[in-house]
Amino acid sequence: MEMNHEQFMELALQEAEKAVKQGEVPIGAVIVKDGRVVAKAHNMREQWLDATAHAEVIAIREACEKLHNWRLSGCTLYVTVEPCPMCAGAIYNSRVDTVIFGCRDNRAGAVESLFNVLSHPLLNHQPQVIGGILEDRCAAVVRDFFADCRAKEK
């Protein structure tokens, strides 16, 4: 039976949950092609000490490696939070067909909040975008992480 958007987003949420345990801002991403997961990742910035190590960028690099192609045509990327400018740009550069995200990011979102990197009329690739899948749970995992960080600081 084919998996639906909620089921793949559930896998992205599992990635985010792993990040919580590792002290990373909990955002997870999964890339799917022909109904199969080809890459999954979560934010690794603190552990790798790498400013580019967001979930989407790591997943895109992993998918490119696995498919031996920098073009991820035919792929769908699931991510728990609206991509930032870097990640939206990486999605654009990799020609992913479809992007499914959980909750918006009003502080740095580059899909519909601060910028429209995936729908700008002058860019030559505009993936299909669907937001709001498992929105409340995707938002809660990040909110709870920061509340916990603040509580520990006190």
Added chain:
Amino acid sequence: MEMNHEQFMELALQEAEKAVKQGEVPIGAVIVKDGRVVAKAHNMREQWLDATAHAEVIAIREACEKLHNWRLSGCTLYVTVEPCPMCAGAIYNSRVDTVIFGCRDNRAGAVESLFNVLSHPLLNHQPQVIGGILEDRCAAVVRDFFADCRAKEK
């Protein structure tokens, strides 16, 4: 004697020239801290089959590794062409102090052409930006590369 912007951009142009020989779109980047080069790179998309392997992203990852820090505060990034959304976002994420670019990119530039990723008032880091350093030569190396590609196709 301290090197000036033109001299560091010359190093970025040397990186771009290496890319030409390797069949990569010729864009080069150099990251400098305290007057010393800490990373340099050129576009490697075709050879690495990696959609994220732009000059700036590779240089940022290299600088983070060398400085053992995802924050590149105190660093200046030189790049021959106005950064795309992914690269401008990576620059923002890495907290680079200053960005010096050569020529504009009217098709995908995310600093002043299509987006203002490095000066958006809602983002919490705005690096200083200077454009137009060795502008004509930075533009020429890309223009000549594509002219040569088209000539070979005939």
